[in-house]
Amino acid sequence: MSITVLLGAQWGDEGKGRITDALAADADIVARFNGGDNAGHTITIGSRVFKLHLLPAGIFRERCLNLIGNGVVLNPIHFLKERNEIVAAGFPVTPENLQISEAAHVILPGHIALDAAREATQGGIGTTQRGIGFAYSDKAARLGLRAGLMRDPERFAGAVYEHTQRVNRALEREYRRPPLDAQAVADQYAEAARHVAPYLANTFRTLHRALAQGRRVLAEGAQAVMLDIDHGTYPFVTSSNATIGGVLTGLGVPAQAITRVVGMAKAFCTRVGAGPFVTELDGELALRLRGTGANPWDEYGATTGRPRRVGWFDGVALRYAAQMNGLTELALTKLDILTGLDPLRICVAYAYHGAQLEDFPQDSDILAQCRPIYEELPGWQADVRSARSFDDLPAEARAYIARIEALAGVRVTMVSVGPEREQLVVR
Numbered sequence: 001m002s003i004t005v006l007l008g009a010q011w012g013d014e015g016k017g018r019i020t021d022a023l024a025a026d027a028d029i030v031a032r033f034n035g036g037d038n039a040g041h042t043i044t045i046g047s048r049v050f051k052l053h054l055l056p057a058g059i060f061r062e063r064c065l066n067l068i069g070n071g072v073v074l075n076p077i078h079f080l081k082e083r084n085e086i087v088a089a090g091f092p093v094t095p096e097n098l099q100i101s102e103a104a105h106v107i108l109p110g111h112i113a114l115d116a117a118r119e120a121t122q123g124g125i126g127t128t129q130r131g132i133g134f135a136y137s138d139k140a141a142r143l144g145l146r147a148g149l150m151r152d153p154e155r156f157a158g159a160v161y162e163h164t165q166r167v168n169r170a171l172e173r174e175y176r177r178p179p180l181d182a183q184a185v186a187d188q189y190a191e192a193a194r195h196v197a198p199y200l201a202n203t204f205r206t207l208h209r210a211l212a213q214g215r216r217v218l219a220e221g222a223q224a225v226m227l228d229i230d231h232g233t234y235p236f237v238t239s240s241n242a243t244i245g246g247v248l249t250g251l252g253v254p255a256q257a258i259t260r261v262v263g264m265a266k267a268f269c270t271r272v273g274a275g276p277f278v279t280e281l282d283g284e285l286a287l288r289l290r291g292t293g294a295n296p297w298d299e300y301g302a303t304t305g306r307p308r309r310v311g312w313f314d315g316v317a318l319r320y321a322a323q324m325n326g327l328t329e330l331a332l333t334k335l336d337i338l339t340g341l342d343p344l345r346i347c348v349a350y351a352y353h354g355a356q357l358e359d360f361p362q363d364s365d366i367l368a369q370c371r372p373i374y375e376e377l378p379g380w381q382a383d384v385r386s387a388r389s390f391d392d393l394p395a396e397a398r399a400y401i402a403r404i405e406a407l408a409g410v411r412v413t414m415v416s417v418g419p420e421r422e423q424l425v426v427r
């Protein structure tokens, strides 16, 4: 049994799509285990840039089977739209290369309407407004609709109708919002169910048979450690477990099957949505790190287009991520963006009311009052985009990476130096 896990070690948007794509080259199965279409994984193939929200990145690899696991929340309409886009781009998406767990939960318009309504109140945290939190709430409250129900579009339509009526009461009473047309929603989703049904499968069985045959599985995380519902900066988090435990529950696999845990970190930090961000920058430096938005890899949300908040590398947060998930290695992305900045800064501890904290505080109120304690490192001027081996990198870049490794206690095995597939240093 052999499962490689790829996890976001920061606040999401570390470039997971890019590294999953690289790792998928050696995988027989790529499986998503958490989240939904709140994710946005950007993959560059030649001159074409794809943004995947729900489909696993193995969809671009010919012999790869892709699984959407039980831990995912699936919007059937958005799934079909994404499938059609990928098919139109020339990549097949059939039940032969994609299976959706019948135990995954379905996101409905009611979830999205409630998400939007809540976001418009004081309680908003800057969600992607994809209905994620409300779909997981229904799952936990045992009111959710599982994907398997889509095999029976008539029954599914009845359940969607009832769900929408229930949501309508909340929309009107709690948020003073107009109701949704329950019949129209039920009809639309029954029609979608007919197209989704062929993809439904017992992904647990698929996965365990494959593991027993020695197949290589890649578990593709969405969001990241700091957005994890339990271990992230609650309440400024998503509603699933984006950490190692989410792999076990979101796919139904044993811990012993996991042989490799790759943490993804950007060479600096970014965050979208509200919540504490100790190393956050503003002004010129922030603009420089964020980019103008002219390039698809500039720091604007892949799902919502929102400008991302940017900051210096946070070594305290990374150490927390490494400990929690048992990271066996690190992939560092966007090193090329730091070229020309001198000096560089890495946060090595937090200052909190006169005390120095080495450990990441789990209380967001404390975190919000922490100030960064930085170490300065010399920058580099040489263009790193053509580097293909570690030795090709300037000494200052290697020293920057070495400092990150020391803080995390984990070796950096991959460094991306540009958006193209081949702009990757593998150590």
Ligand code: IMP
Pocket (backbone or CB within 6 Å): 011, 012, 013, 038, 039, 040, 125, 126, 127, 128, 129, 130, 131, 132, 133, 222, 223, 227, 236, 237, 238, 239, 272, 273, 274
């Ligand atoms: P939700 O997952 O849409 O409920 O959003 C909750 C929080 O997670 C918000 O701060 C979002 O900006 C953030 N978030 C959700 N998905 C992603 C992602 O894929 N990348 C980065 N941030 C995300």
